[in-house]
Amino acid sequence: MPGVEASIDISAPPEAIWKLMCDPHTYPELADPTERMIDVPDGEFGVGYTYKEYGGIKPFTSESTWTVSEYEAMTRQRHLGDDGQMRFDLQIQLVPIETGTRLTQTLALEPRWYMAPVSAVLWPLMMRKRAQTAMDKTVANVKRMVEGKGKPSAS
Numbered sequence: 214m215p216g217v218e219a220s221i222d223i224s225a226p227p228e229a230i231w232k233l234m235c236d237p238h239t240y241p242e243l244a245d246p247t248e249r250m251i252d253v254p255d256g257e258f259g260v261g262y263t264y265k266e267y268g269g270i271k272p273f274t275s276e277s278t279w280t281v282s283e284y285e286a287m288t289r290q291r292h293l294g295d296d297g298q299m300r301f302d303l304q305i306q307l308v309p310i311e312t313g314t315r316l317t318q319t320l321a322l323e324p325r326w327y328m329a330p331v332s333a334v335l336w337p338l339m340m341r342k343r344a345q346t347a348m349d350k351t352v353a354n355v356k357r358m359v360e361g362k363g364k365p366s367a368s
Contacts, residue, residue, distance in 0.1 A: 215336045216302075216321035217345045221352040224313040225359045227287045233358060234290060234305055237264045243358055245350040246270055259284045269296070270343045277301070298328050316352055320344065 223230060233239055235258040240247045251265040262281040269275055275296040283291035287307060294301035302321040307314050322344075324332040332340070 215332065215341065215344075216319060217341065217348045218317065218319040219345070219348040219352045220315055220317040221356050222310060222312060222315050223356045223359050227307045227309060227314045229359050230307055230314055230316055230355060231287050233355060237266075239358070240266060241268075243351060243354045244268075245347040245354065248274065251276060270340060270347055273298075273340075279303075297325075299324050299332075316355055318348060318352055320348060 233243060237250055237253045237258075241249050246268045247266050248268040249266065251267055253264050254262065256262060258281065260281055260283065263278060265276060265278050267274065267276050269277070275298070277294045277296035279292045279294040279301075281290060282293050283289060289307070290305040292301075292303040292305075294303065300323040302323070304319045306317045306319075308317070309315075322332075
């Protein structure tokens, strides 16, 4: 399963980051691949919470449905997504450090059987680099938003 990971140290307690990560309304601002939210329920964020968004790694953008499958307050979240062509496994981890909190995000992708040959060619040629760039921008956006240092980086 192809994937990417990014970590960043943020000068803030886990609570400030956690609040942002539990608010899907902020995802278009913080998650580089998310262009817009389609459906964000009013219910409590946690295991079983399902939301829909539009976005992706260009040129592959689409509507996707995500469900929070693991939720350990102030520590860890896992979101499972599906856009019909690819399944996504996003893990978010917060670890307290001396200077604040280390945020690590890991994304694993699993193409549907009919997309596997295309993924086998495109992943090493261009998509791995684009996915890593998007993940790096996402964690940098979280840092900027939490530390209050300006607008998120452009896609």
